[in-house]
Amino acid sequence: xxxxxxxxxxxxxxxxxxxxxxxxxxxxxxxxxxxxxxxxxxxxxxxxxxxxxxxxxxxxxxxxxxxxxxxxxxxxxxxxxxxxxxxxxxxxxxxxxxxxxxxxxxxxxxxxxxxxxxxxxxxxxxxxxxxxxxxxxxxxxxxxxxxxxxxxxxxxxxxxxxxxxxxxxxxxxxxxxxxxxxxxxxxxxxxxxxxxxxxxxxxxxxxxxxxxxxxxxxxxxxxxxxxxxxxxxxxxxxxxxxxxxxxxxxxxxxxxxxxxxxxxxxxxxxxxxxxxxxxxxxxxxxxxxxxxxxxxxxxxxxxxxxxxxxxxxxxxxxxxxxxxxxxxxxxxxxxxxxxxxxxxxxxxxxxxxxxxxxxxxxxxxxxxxxxxxxxxxxxxxxxxxxxxxxxxxxxxxxxxxxxxxxxxxxxxxxxxxxxxxxxxxxxxxxxxxxxxxxxxxxxxxxxxxxxxxxxxxxxxxxxxxxxxxxxxxxxxx
Numbered sequence: 475x476x477x478x479x480x481x482x483x484x485x486x487x488x489x490x491x492x493x494x495x496x497x498x499x500x501x502x503x504x505x506x507x508x509x510x511x512x513x514x515x516x517x518x519x520x521x522x523x524x525x526x527x528x529x530x531x532x533x534x535x536x537x538x539x540x541x542x543x544x545x546x547x548x549x550x551x552x553x554x555x556x557x558x559x560x561x562x563x564x565x566x567x568x569x570x571x572x573x574x575x576x577x578x579x580x581x582x583x584x585x586x587x588x589x590x591x592x593x594x595x596x597x598x599x600x601x602x603x604x605x606x607x608x609x610x611x612x613x614x615x616x617x618x619x620x621x622x623x624x625x626x627x628x629x630x631x632x633x634x635x636x637x638x639x640x641x642x643x644x645x646x647x648x649x650x651x652x653x654x655x656x657x658x659x660x661x662x663x664x665x666x667x668x669x670x671x672x673x674x675x676x677x678x679x680x681x682x683x684x685x686x687x688x689x690x691x692x693x694x695x696x697x698x699x700x701x702x703x704x705x706x707x708x709x710x711x712x713x714x715x716x717x718x719x720x721x722x723x724x725x726x727x728x729x730x731x732x733x734x735x736x737x738x739x740x741x742x743x744x745x746x747x748x749x750x751x752x753x754x755x756x757x758x759x760x761x762x763x764x765x766x767x768x769x770x771x772x773x774x775x776x777x778x779x780x781x782x783x784x785x786x787x788x789x790x791x792x793x794x795x796x797x798x799x800x801x802x803x804x805x806x807x808x809x810x811x812x813x814x815x816x817x818x819x820x821x822x823x824x825x826x827x828x829x830x831x832x833x834x835x836x837x838x839x840x841x842x843x844x845x846x847x848x849x850x851x852x853x854x855x856x857x858x859x860x861x862x863x864x865x866x867x868x869x870x871x872x873x874x875x876x877x878x879x880x881x882x883x884x885x886x887x888x889x890x891x892x893x894x895x896x897x898x899x900x901x902x903x904x905x906x907x908x909x910x911x912x913x914x915x916x917x918x919x920x921x922x923x924x925x926x927x928x929x930x931x932x933x934x935x936x937x938x939x940x941x942x943x944x945x946x947x948x949x950x951x
Contacts, residue, residue, distance in 0.1 A: 475687050477678030478648040480628050481594045487674035500669060504645045505540030507667030511643045512586055512617055521549030526584040528607055530591040531560030534619040538590030539565035546572030553577050557591060557603050587611060589637045590619040594627035594649060599634030613638035620644050622660045629840045630657025646671035650680045653873045654862045655841050680871045683913040685944035689902060702731025703899030706768035708786050709775040710741025717776025717888045719748045720930050724892025727937040736765035759785035763793060770796040770898035774803025775888040788813055796820040796898045800891040808832035814852045820904040821854040855904045863912040865905055872909035876916025880923030885930025890915045914940045
């Protein structure tokens, strides 16, 4: 699992490490890593490459200059535009020794531009000169130093002009703002350079799920349908029968030992036809919980928002097992938030931005803060859907890095709900279950969207391949 840390945590760790090292060592480590990643970007063709540096007054401006000196020493033609009056004279001298030249404006069509204007401490809009330089950059040739200038390293918020980079080379640890919100779009590929901060970093602020975090079957020699997890799904209505089929399918494809479905007659018929392995009960309102014993509930996809649906939501939330609340159940719950606040068993909500706003607050550009505020208000775990889905709650905060625009199509959220329901029924901790589900959902979206588009049914069918890819690096044969 990859981890991130805030700017304050990084600064404290840097100070502690720097006190143990000869002066300048930390900067040389960063500059060397930056030069190596720039050479990789240039496909090893450093000699004769034209590399331009945008240099601000902070440490990342000096990092860019030292990296430029290293690249110049390998035969690159290096130029730099310096913004402001504060300069690292030692770095400038090293840059000049390899033939580096200071120029007022970037040259035309450089092979690479290193953005060292503003570092991780920058907040708010860029100043005029920096904003003007950024406006004309070619994102396909721009490499950000630590964080793209104009991106808030803690939140991903972009307040004005900001660098769009093909690659961000970040030092010591990942920063949350590279993974969420507008920052994710501006950062491009993110490469982490180890500069030795690890022993001085505290517990991470945000975690990123990787394939190694995807769980296997429960331990033990006697696996049966109960140790694999029994999921209850309350979904569907006469208008939205497909949501029930997709949510049940998500649970089945995720490997549930048993799926118990409870819903209106027409939805039940559709589920019974498509998924004969599901145990189907025709029930509405408070009767849905009589479908049988389950280890987790999923409630809401296509359920409707009328009185009968509200009765079902309340009944499920009154149970003593983990509950995932999705789609229409979120609309109902926004009118009765005490149903979650009063629960002792774990709850995860899975809203998109408009659904989250129904609880009284717009999401806005700081998605981490918005998700945390809703989770703290309701005392639950929140999975805030988006290109970079945020999961946060009592167990911590995760950001999903596998999201794709392919998933922005009807029904894919129903598949996600069922998949997470299976992970909850297996006993996975609530936040991690939601984060792993989002990770697998994103992989399934990528696998099913090879032609540039996908559908919920195709995502559903790709889920087992996503699990195999996460665990082994290969899809099933």
